[in-house]
Amino acid sequence: MAEERRGSWFGFGFCGFGQALGSGRGRQVHSPEPLRTPGAGADVRRVSASWSYTAVVTRGGQVQLSGAADGAAGGCRDAWASEALLVVLRAGRGLGPGPELQAWAPGSALRGEPLWTHTLVPEAEGADGAGGEAQAGALPLLPGARAYVSPRPPFYRPLAPELRARRLELGAEHALLLDEAGQVFSWGQGRHGQLGHGTLEAEPEPRLLEALQGLPMAEVAAGGWHSVCVSETGDIYIWGWNESGQLALPTRSLSEDGKTVAREGEASGLNEGGPEVRRTAGGEEGAPAPFIALQPFPALLDLPGGADAVKASCGSRHTAVVTRTGELYTWGWGKYGQLGHKGTTSLDRPRRVEYFVDKQLQVRAVSCGLWNTYVCAVERGES
Amino acid sequence: MAEDNREPPAGAGTLREALRALLPHRKEELVPELGEKVERSVVQLLWEAAELFCGGRRSECLQASEAILDYSWEKLNTGPWQDVHKDWRRVYAFGCLLKAVCLFEEPGDSAAVAAALKACDMGLLMGAAIHGDILIKVAAVLQAHLPSAKRPGPGLAEEQPSMKKARDDCVSVPDVASERLVPRLRCPSLQHFRKQFLVPGRPVILEGVADQWPCMTKWSLEYIQDIAGCRTVPVEVGSRYTDEDWSQTLMTVDEFISRYVRSESKDVGYLAQHQLFDQIPELKRDISIPDYCCLGDGEEEEITINAWFGPQGTVSPLHQDPQQNFLVQVIGRKYIRLYSPQESEALYPHETHLLHNTSQVDVENPKREKFPRFAEAPFLSCVLSPGEVLFIPARYWHYVRALDLSFSVSFWWS
Secondary structure (H helix, E strand, O other): OOOOOEEEEEEEEEOOOOOOEEEEEOEEEEEEOOOOOOOOOOOEEEEOOOOOOOEEEEEOOOEEEOOOEEEEEEEEEEEEEEEOOEEEEEEEOOOOOOEEEEEEEEHHHOOHHHHEEEEEOHHOOOOOOOOHHHOOOOOOOOOOOEEOOOOOOOEEEOOHHOOEEEEEEOOOOOEEEEEOOOEEEEEEEOOOOOOOOOOOOOOOEEEEEEOOOOOOOEEEEOOOEEEEEEEEOOOEEEEEEEOOOOOOOOOHHHHHHOOOOOOOOOOOOOOOOOOOOOOOOOOOOOOOEEEEEOOOEEEEEEEHHHHOOOEEEOOOOEEEEEEEEOOOOEEOOOOOOOOOOOOOOOOOEEEHHHHHOOOOOOEEEEOOOEEEEEEEEEOOOOO | OOOOOOOOOHHHHHHHHHHHOOOOOOOHHHHOOOOOOOHHHHHHHHHHHHHHOOOOOOHHHHHHHHHHHHHHHHOOOOOOOHOHHHHHHHHHHHHHHHHHHHHHOOOHHHHHHHHHHHHHHHHHHHOOOOOOOOOHHHHHHHHHHHOOOOOOOOOOOOOOOOOOOOOOOOOOOOOOOOOOOOOOOOOOHHHHHHHHHHOOOOOOOEEEOOOOOHHHOOOOOOHHHHOOOOEEEEEOOOOOOOOOEEEEEEHHHHHHHHHHHHOOOOEEEEEEEEEEHHHHHHHHHOOOOOOHHOOOOOOHHEEEEEEEEOOOOOOEEEEOOOOOEEEEEEEOOOEEEEHHHHHHHOOOEOOOOOOOOOEOOOOOOOOOOOHHHHHHHHEEEEEEEEOOOOEEOOEEEEEEEEOEEEEEEEEEEE
């Protein structure tokens, strides 16, 4: 997985706790604003945002918190923010040469003693070269891919080595795993169709997404109750709960609000909806598309103009995708401005965030918190 | 509390006073007691919201309460409902409470009062009781200030619907005389009922037990709209819950009656399996609890009372419930078919965990090739009429179709 290029970070959406989001004084930021990180020019390597606070990790190894949790510390390779726990990967200190995994209560983060620590075995990092740099940004997946961190006990969860995990993402009640061969596994609760196996049943153990077999994936992203993955050829597959349009499929809640959605049949390759597919009036050709509450099978999603996707990230109920040409598309729940379209309208179709186009910026990466969105972009013309 | 300089309209001032009187005055008393499950950041926000409220900063408090609602809503939707920690439901109820009392900037704006009432109802539907059922009290005060004449909502075309609304000629009343009937008894003694029906698990219709309940004479569409018209309730839309087209939604009782009861709706709407009497205690006074429930092991508070209110034609597909059930018919008639649990295999239950207590067979239109054993399975049936009580033993399969506009009350007990 490519490292994030040097670029500037921007943020928009919920900042009710004063977490780093541009001006951040109001409770919501509706359009992208540059991140104000202390230490001008500090190169941000990763942004991990929870609901009430945001953790920023710099290339220099600093982790900086803002919002309901604050503080900073050094010697940090990676950080992952959740409401229950802040998880930090510190370069080897104390006992052994391996990196130390620290879990902090966000309220007292980085001060005093962590809630617990776990020293990782150095050779488990694999042949990644100098200090396992390329593994950074993988939390909650641990270096060596033998285990991952959960915000709920048990906090340390082993993974079967044959899974060969490359990337792991956690939703509110499910988990997604991408392996070295580009295959996707899912497990956890399935009542919202977020596991993608075509049922609403739970899966206790990682189960292969058979619908995607043969299509190597490059990225996975988990929202609260939905799942997204991006193939190596730039296609987006999406499944799970669509109550706010986070699957870019028509949802009744948006049409009843009077926001008519002019469908152009963007979600092609639609597999059978689950038992909660509801049909609107009509049924002749040209009739309005059906409302979809749940999509328990992966559905192929086309972006406007057939753009290829390269990165994806999900908040609770919204989705953000970066294209190969450096554009950012967002859709889903927008009540706190997390879609970045200068309003609080929710959308059930992808829309480009014009700010980056207007400012001649190429988007390189995106990282969503529960109700906000952080974006890394470079000036066009830079490599 | 911030004081207005304007003269508020007379009614509005009393509304605000009435609401303020219900709430604790100090923020320390306002925030509910919560355990460890609720994250520190959320507690921080609750305190902030309480402080804003006590400081009279209504619109900021409203903003904070929206965030409280949205965050706790996510917790309510995480994991199985029965595993959702009660504290999250309390947080949600608290958010609803603050939203309800902060919503109307312009007193006298009946739309805002209706919205505040809806917030109370959401808290009652999904939240857990805080401050001694304060949401019920707030709802009652709001409802009192929302007189029916001024209620916003759908215009009602017809004024006086007939109880025995004969819509079309296609009311198919089954030829029950040709079927084996559920036995009927008039006021059996507790011992007789227990020995002959409860213990062996046999259905029976009890007459003379509920026919004097106030609901039997008091309840009508007008009465229900009067007492509960502006209250938000869950409605099932679609012919039956096993259909692909089936969904659940929220609307006021007025909207439900207007859309699905009085008018010829293409869709079937059913106010089904809803604990209406917890939400609107005034209605509870019109019903009682059948004496025979004392034969069970549970406490009276544990008895689940559900309302089932809908137009002619609502269907509950053949299914079984884990508890004993008294189904009391109040308005209209229902055709009910009952199959013993011993016949379960011939009823082809769904294999999924979600629907394993539901049969795949459409009872009045079964696919004989697909479900060959169904036709041979013995059953009992009846037409349940107002004033009658049907005893459905635990795990007894039952299928219900409303022959008229119907209101039933079910009592689930153990």
